[in-house]
Amino acid sequence: xxxxxxxxxGQIFSTDLIFAVSVFLLLLAFVWYSWDDLNYEMDRKxxxxxMKQRALDISDALAMASGSPDNWALDPEGxxxxxxxxxxxxxxxxxxxALAGMDYKDQKGLLGVGRFDFWLAVKSGGAVLNSxxxxxxxxxxxxxxxxxxxxxxxxxxxxVLWEDYKSSFMTYDYYRGNK
Amino acid sequence: MSRNTKGQIAIEGFxxxxxxxxLYATLVFMTYSRDAQLGEKTALMDRRDAxxxxxxxxxxxxxxxxxxxxxxxxxxxDTAYISGxxxxxxxxxxxxxxxxxxxxxxNITSGTIRVSNLNGGVRVENA
Numbered sequence: 001x002x003x004x005x006x007x008x009x010g011q012i013f014s015t016d017l018i019f020a021v022s023v024f025l026l027l028l029a030f031v032w033y034s035w036d037d038l039n040y041e042m043d044r045k046x047x048x049x050x051m052k053q054r055a056l057d058i059s060d061a062l063a064m065a066s067g068s069p070d071n072w073a074l075d076p077e078g079x080x081x082x083x084x085x086x087x088x089x090x091x092x093x094x095x096x097x098a099l100a101g102m103d104y105k106d107q108k109g110l111l112g113v114g115r116f117d118f119w120l121a122v123k124s125g126g127a128v129l130n131s132x133x134x135x136x137x138x139x140x141x142x143x144x145x146x147x148x149x150x151x152x153x154x155x156x157x158x159x160v161l162w163e164d165y166k167s168s169f170m171t172y173d174y175y176r177g178n179k
Numbered sequence: 180m181s182r183n184t185k186g187q188i189a190i191e192g193f194x195x196x197x198x199x200x201x202l203y204a205t206l207v208f209m210t211y212s213r214d215a216q217l218g219e220k221t222a223l224m225d226r227r228d229a230x231x232x233x234x235x236x237x238x239x240x241x242x243x244x245x246x247x248x249x250x251x252x253x254x255x256x257d258t259a260y261i262s263g264x265x266x267x268x269x270x271x272x273x274x275x276x277x278x279x280x281x282x283x284x285x286n287i288t289s290g291t292i293r294v295s296n297l298n299g300g301v302r303v304e305n306a
Contacts, residue, residue: 031203125250149239
């Protein structure tokens with residue numbers, strides 16, 4: 001009888017059990033890691049999708065609407081929303097200057113970019129004529145371009161929304177380093 | 180006795196593994212179906228972007244007058260079709276927007292797009 005008990009005890013810590021537990025833990029680790037990875041990719045895609053939606057809405061408003069009130073450039077602090085044109089696609093230098101002269105935080109609030117950063121530029125033939133906002137850092141960005149008319153010339157209004165994705169998801173970076 | 184015990188552990192172990200794998204497969208399936216929905220939404224936004232980029236360029240070139248040539252980059256994966264008679268731009272039969280003028284029929288794909296207003300007519304083409 002004492003021998004039998006000793007045998008049973010031996011079975012609990014058998015190599016089989018250790019092997020089974022190891023396989024189980026390995027599988028669990030694999031499932032956990034790949035699930036986490038999938039979620040990370042989904043978060044990135046959703047973030048880009050939201051960024052694109054916002055960029056489309058903002059660029060269309062800037063190129064097609066005059067803002068509220070219409071002459072908001074006279075009193076930028078009293079502006080409810082901003083547009084950069086007087087008539088659809090007719091870029092107003094006065095409105096551009098008023099926007100460029102604002103504090104970055106106020107610009108963000110009026111443009112409605114939310115948590116994203118932005119860079120807005122007027123280009124002609126690929127060359128930047130005027131710009132405001134923060135120049136994009138990193139490749140997590142969305143750019144939208146709309147043709148506008150300025151002083152009788154067709155130019156490009158270019159809006160880039162961007163985000164320093166790594167610093168917004170520190171937990172993920174902690175696990176993945178430079179990913 | 181010893182063999183029976185080992186057999187029981189194996190069955191319980193396989194059941195546990197099967198449950199974990201089943202749950203994992205379910206989660207992966209749900210994620211991929213969410214991914215597909217997101218893909219459709221993104222594709223629609225890309226088409227809207229392409230459509231409005233062409234529309235704004237034609238409008239601006241038309242308003243800038245005779246002799247204006249304007250180029251811009253189109254990054255859409257889709258083909259945009261411009262119907263001159265009906266004055267609209269369509270992207271993959273999924274998104275359409277109107278044009279302010281009659282433009283010769285043309286299909287344009289991603290790359291540099293040239294919009295010109297020459298001799299009283301606006302023309303759109305891949306540069």
